[in-house]
Amino acid sequence: MLDLIFALLRALLSSFQPRSRLVLENLALRHQLAVLIRQTRKPKLRAADRLLWVGLMRFWPHWRHVLLLFQPQTVIGWHRVGFRLFWRWKSRVGGRPSVDRELIALIQRMWQANPTWGSRRIEAELAKLDIHVSDSTIRKYRPKDRRSTGPQTWKTFLQNHAKELVAIDFFAVPTATFRVLYVFLVLAHERRRVLHFNITDSPSAAWTARQLLEAFPFSSPPRYLLRDRDAIFGADFVNRVQSLALEQKLIAPRSPWQNPMVERLIGSIRRECLDQVIVFHQPHLHRILTEYVAYYHNHRTHRSLDQDCPEPRAVESPDQGKIIELPLVDGLHHRYTRQAAA
Numbered sequence: 001m002l003d004l005i006f007a008l009l010r011a012l013l014s015s016f017q018p019r020s021r022l023v024l025e026n027l028a029l030r031h032q033l034a035v036l037i038r039q040t041r042k043p044k045l046r047a048a049d050r051l052l053w054v055g056l057m058r059f060w061p062h063w064r065h066v067l068l069l070f071q072p073q074t075v076i077g078w079h080r081v082g083f084r085l086f087w088r089w090k091s092r093v094g095g096r097p098s099v100d101r102e103l104i105a106l107i108q109r110m111w112q113a114n115p116t117w118g119s120r121r122i123e124a125e126l127a128k129l130d131i132h133v134s135d136s137t138i139r140k141y142r143p144k145d146r147r148s149t150g151p152q153t154w155k156t157f158l159q160n161h162a163k164e165l166v167a168i169d170f171f172a173v174p175t176a177t178f179r180v181l182y183v184f185l186v187l188a189h190e191r192r193r194v195l196h197f198n199i200t201d202s203p204s205a206a207w208t209a210r211q212l213l214e215a216f217p218f219s220s221p222p223r224y225l226l227r228d229r230d231a232i233f234g235a236d237f238v239n240r241v242q243s244l245a246l247e248q249k250l251i252a253p254r255s256p257w258q259n260p261m262v263e264r265l266i267g268s269i270r271r272e273c274l275d276q277v278i279v280f281h282q283p284h285l286h287r288i289l290t291e292y293v294a295y296y297h298n299h300r301t302h303r304s305l306d307q308d309c310p311e312p313r314a315v316e317s318p319d320q321g322k323i324i325e326l327p328l329v330d331g332l333h334h335r336y337t338r339q340a341a342a
Helices: 002-014 019-039 047-059 072-090 101-113 119-127 135-140 154-164 205-215 235-243 260-272 282-298
Strands: 165-174 180-188 193-200 224-227 247-250 322-328 333-339
Touching: 047 072, 101 119, 119 135, 154 165, 165 260, 180 205, 180 260, 180 282, 193 205, 193 282, 205 235, 260 282
Parallel strands: 165 224, 224 247
Antiparallel strands: 165 180, 180 193, 322 333
């Protein structure tokens, strides 16, 4: 900026100099400029430099004849940029009201979650929430890449059929005396509920078949049973499944990832509970698992359930009291809740 001011002062002083001196000075400056252009490919200009040339373009008709460092169209482009900045500054008050970030996120979520909806449908749905947005605004925030082109996404499809699926599996637990106990799990895909578990040291097909009766004593079971191809699920088990009108879905050999829900549950039981204790005997293991399953159902939040529990857990507002800590599963986990002052 100081360079520009000095240049303007020198231009004013030069008006008092003789014409011959100005011609010689102009010649010397033009020669130095030509040498500079030969050595520098692209000179770097500051905002003040651009402003000077925009001003010269406005007040001096012959500015094009002395322009050497850049093209005339460049100066015209600077003027257009300045014009846009000027009107942006002048229009900073008034115009369309800005759209709240939360509302933008809601519009994008509605576009994504409802592939068959159009902008008018979303506008009507927002109106039911007392949110009034123009159709053009809704179309403006439509995601460029919508994941689903059909009537439903895979997530919706699986959620609609989750209530018809149960999964079963065994996992082994060593005791302090190096015995091996086997835990049998029955898991409902809908809200990840543990319908039944039991423990034995000698699993058999007949024993496993009885566990299905205990898992569904009064109500009819879901339609599909997902399991692996372990030999423990023998003829007695298959007959029991058929008597309950269950349709078995067997995963591929050595592919536990095809039964992910129950495998994830087993992993959680190991990491969050059994890896932290030494099991003495079968009653001890049964007590530990009973406490953990109660914690799993009523207190443990799940990302797949929108940070809720299998048994829905209410949100506690600050006016319900101060936060207290409740130990669960022998202190391995804690529940944080609000309690009103006595």
